[in-house]
Amino acid sequence: MSISLETISRTRMAYVRQIGPYGPANKQAMETLKNWAHVQHLLTEASVLFGIPxxxxxxxxxxxxxxxxxxxxxxDFVFSGNDPVKEGELAGGDYLVYRIAHTAEAVMHAWTSIPGLVRDHGHAIADGPVMERYKGELLLRHQCELCIPVRKDANLM
Incomplete structure (x- = not known):
């Protein structure tokens, strides 16, 4: 486990949205995205993927x-018009990045640890979703990252 503070820049993304209970359908949305990205030659070891509830x-x-x-x-990526994905943008901001093992148990534990981790690092959770970030080099080591939007907590200063 490692924790760092990172400013994530504005980022253009292609995405597939799943609506309904979180769970196995999320994995299907990610597989649909990966299949599209593979066809577009976008899925490489350098690719960065996010799962955003x-x-x-x-x-x-x-x-x-x-x-x-x-x-x-x-x-400069151009969509074809027949793509099964939508175009979106991550606004960016400051995030506490929590690197964890890419297992169901580690992810569940990490989600429950978020409030304490943020507080222990002198921050408060900011508006915006907590994101799961997947990078090729991390996946090869069976790791992923949780990106938690944060702001300095004035009560801790």
Whole structure:
């Protein structure tokens, strides 16, 4: 496990949205995205993918939860018009990046640890979704990252 503070820049992305309860359907959305990205020659060891749950399942009915499977694309990438993906943008900002093992157990533990980790690092959770980030070199080591939007906590200063 490693934790760092990172400013993520504005990023153009292609994404597939899954609407419904979080779970196995999220994996299907990611597979649809990967298949499209492979055909477009975008899926390489240097690719960066995100899994972004857009809603809090504690306050959003399961049938309304949105999950976006995303891949970073260049500003000059041109969509064909028949693509099964949509174009989107990550606004960017400051994130606490928590590197973890890419296992169901480690991810579940990490999600429950977020409030304490953020507080222990002198920050508060900012508006925006917590994102799962997947990079080729990390996946080869069976790791992924949780990117937690943060701001300095004035109460801790």
């Amino acid at each position: 857009q809603d809090d399942p504690a306050t959003t009915p399961p049938e309304s939860c949105r999950y976006d499977a995303c891949i970073v694309i260049s500003d």
